[in-house]
Amino acid sequence: MDNILNILSGGNKNEGWIVGPTYDRLFFVFPWIFGIFFPLLYLVLHRYSGLSDDTTIKIVFFCYLTFLNLPHVYLTYIRSNFDAKEFYRRKNFHTWTPILFLISGIPIYFYDTHDLFFLFYPILGPWHAMRQDWGFLKLYRLKYNEKDNEKLDYWFFHGQRILIMLTFQIFHVLNYFKITTRLSFFDNILSVSLVLIISFTIYVLFQVRKGLNHKKNLFLIGNSFGYLLLVWGILLNLPPLIFITLIGSYHDIQYQAWMNHYTKRRFGQKANRYYPPVIKALLVFSAITAFSFVFFRDYRFIVILHSLIVLFHYFIDGKIWKFSRSKELSCTYSADRATA
DSSP: OHHHHHHHTTSSTTSSOSSOHHHHIIIIISGGGGGGHHHHHHHHHHHHTOOOHHHHHHHHHHHHIIIIIHHHHHTHHHHHTSSHHHHHHTHHHHHHHHHHHHHHHHHHHHTTOHHHHHHSGGGHHHHHHHHHHHHHHHHHHHHTTOOTTHHHHHHHHHHHHHHHHHHHHHHHHHHHTTSSOHHHHHHHHHHHHHHHHHHHHHHHHHHHHHTOOHHHHHHHHHHHHHHHHHHHHHHTTOOHHHHHHHHHHHHHHHHHHHHHHHHHHHHTHHHHHHHHHHHHHHHHHHHHHHHHHHHOTTOHHHHHHHHHHHHHHHHHHHHHTOGGGOHHHHHHHHHHHHHO
8 A cells, every 4th residue: 555655646756757746747647637628528518509419529629639639740840850960860761751641642532542541540549659658668667777577568568558459440340341330349349448457457556566666657557547538438438539539638648748848858948939939830730730620521632631641640750759769869868867
């Protein structure tokens, strides 16, 4: 019990955080709690606004895209294109890859294959989020110079995520070909989710009992809390777009918080001058993009273009955050570690 209380309080308050106690807890460890906002907004509007269900879903999804999802996508370019060391290290890659992604949308559009394209699209987002979570887990391990149980961390953390992703994808495919009904889809997802939550909780308790890396264990507890929210969303039988806001908000907030921290550490005083207007511009651009995507979804061109931009974010994000290959990232992290 003492270990659990110590972990929830963060252990030694002056060591082991990426940024700081409050910042880490809100934006890296427990950002799942922000995911409740959009489903609650939908439920309130659905019940009290008098608007149609379709209009309510569009309004809520528009807000989600504008303030969370699209800004986190566009912030990627601060690292890939506006960090001079990263850009000139792989100039051709950062210049031509986004162009090739956009060109790939031409056959998707003209050969009307977007339905098949979107069939496998949902697995890419969870995989992208899973890699980000594992990155944070590795950072908390590095803060304590922890070398034990890495394989256990890896398999428990990745195993339950991969199983959830595969389950979603299998039933998404079955539902697409009308082999299963929506009810059986959610029943099976709920069953698998409960099993995974129980197994993951047992592993977290095993980590808690050891009582060593409190920040890492707190992060694992935060992930368990996130799966409870996922089950809550399934039990409510939320519309698909609203369910996306529930499971996507935590990742978007994590990423925006990390980019805020990275930008200030990487660019110093320049960040204080340029970052606020950049964020304002991104919000305006995100609102325009979100409006076109939500309210003009009948135009395949807009939907495909938006999806390719997000897909490129998934792809490029796995390339630009490799600390071992980027001295400027290692230096930034070392500065964080020295001040932790």
